[in-house]
Amino acid sequence: MPRAVEIWPFRPTVRYTRQLAEALRAETVGGVVMLLATVAALVWANVSADSYEALRTVRFGPGSLHLDLELYRWVQNGLLTVFFFVAGIEVKEEFVHGELSNLRKAALPILAAIAGMIVPALIYLAVSAGAPGASRGWAIPMATDIAFALAVLAVTASAMPAALRAFLLTSAVVDDLGAITVIAVFFTRHLNLLALLAGVALIVLYGVLQARRVRGLWIYLPLALLSWYSIEISGVHATVAGVALGLMTRVHSGPGEESSPAERADHYIRPFSAGFAVPVFAFMSAGVVFSAESLGTMVTDRVVLGVIAGLIVGKFLGVFGGAWLAVRLGLAKLSEELHWRDMAAVSILAGIGFTVSLLIGNLAYGDDPGRANAVTTGVLAASLTASVLAALLLRVRVRNHLNAQDDV
Structure with missing residues (x-):
């Protein structure tokens, strides 16, 4: 057995520490706003389902450009790109x-995030085996909603070591990259190759201009919109354009620049994303009608049970097992500030799927409203359960950490 070396957490730069703190604050606020939007959607849908659905399905946009879309599609393909x-x-x-x-x-x-995507998918497939259309939803329990997760962590365990928050944020970044890859590869129904090539060319041009330190919003905003439009009509999900443009954005400051384009974009766009784009998506996606029939479907439909098991059980086993394997193989050593019980709590917290899980659920079962609503209910139930379980365990761990500090 190779000797373990301490490689996590390492000492971050001042720049990264500042960015981490800013990200945690913004996402925490965004998580609260998203929760309020979710509650509002559930209340409206159960008070007046017809008016809620009428709002979601109102159509607008230029049909000549293939953009005559329903409102929920504008939110899903447009706002969520931000x-x-x-x-x-x-x-x-x-x-x-x-x-x-x-x-x-x-x-x-990395290992925790990868295992945290694979294991939930396997558990979903095992639980849902044999159910009609089950194979379409295997990716639903793979994602972690970082905004909700950080909100729960901040509210219940602000006194926990920063290493735990950093682990959650970093693994969620890998999780996001995996999720967008899955969306791009497995949820492309048809492909307009010419439009796709045009989108790729525009994104590459954006990257070249960034590398050459060309400045000017008047250049990049039209490029971003044209890139989004090309990817949207190509058949690949439009959110892929968002993550590609983010990856092409320069993160180094140039001569005469106080901050990099990535820092400036993050500073101005993150509040819009966390405070408006994602909550509006939550509002448009979470409005399921609760009835005896829908609740009965949630506990009898193996697809829904697979989603719930994948998020609650699979995420815990995957994230915790991946972290344990990394240490066991000598690739990492757990910080002296942390205990495996801390990692267990944050692994349960990773079972909050929400945003990306709802998106993948809509992509997988958008043509089957009954199944889509049942899956949405399952995602909400699993995310709520994971939140409560993690919050209880985190509160216990906070008391233990504080008692240990008092003893010292």
Whole structure:
């Protein structure tokens, strides 16, 4: 057995520490706003389902450009692209300045995140085996909603070591990258190759201009919109354009620049993403009608049970097992500030799927409203359960940490 070396957490730069703190604050606020939007959607849908559905399905946009879309599609394919643009910037920052800049240092969150995607999918497939259309939803329990997860962590366990929050944020970045890859590869129904090539060319041009330090919003905004439009009509999900543009955004400051384009974009766009784009998506996606029939479907439909088991059981086993494997193989050593019980709590917290799980659920079962609503109910139930379980365990761990500090 190779000797374990301490590679997590490592000492972050001042720049990365500042960015981490800003991200935690913004996502925490966003999580609260998203929760309020979810509650509002559930209340409206159960008070007046017809008016809620009428709002979701109102159509507008230029038909000649193939953009005569329903409102929920504008939100899903348009507003959510902003969220994935911010996610792309986060991934780029992590690879250049953060934990992912050194693969050995990143072993713990990377292995935890990868296992946290594979194991839930396998558990989903095992539980849902034989159910009609089950294979379409295997990716639903793979994702972690970082906004909700960080909100729960901040509210219940602000006194926990920063290493735990950093682990959650970093593993979620890898999780986001995996989710957008799955969406791009497995949820492309048809492909307009010419439009796709045009979108790729525009995104590459955006990257070239960034590398050459060309400045000017008047250049990049039209490029971003044209890139989004090309990917949207190509058949590939439009959110892929968001994460690609985020990855192409420069993260190094140039001569005469106080901050990099990525920092400036994150500073201005993240509040819009966390405070408006994602909550509006939650509002448009979470409005399921609760009835005896729908609740009965939730406990009898093996697809829904697979989603719930994948998020609650699979995420815990995957994230915790991946972290344990990284340490067991000598790739990482758990910080002296942390205990495996801390990792268990944050692994349960990873079972909060929500945003990306709802998106994948809509993509998988959008043509089957009954199944889509049941899956949405399952995602909400699993996310709520994971939140409560993690909050209870985190409160216990906070008391233990505080008692240990008092003893010292």
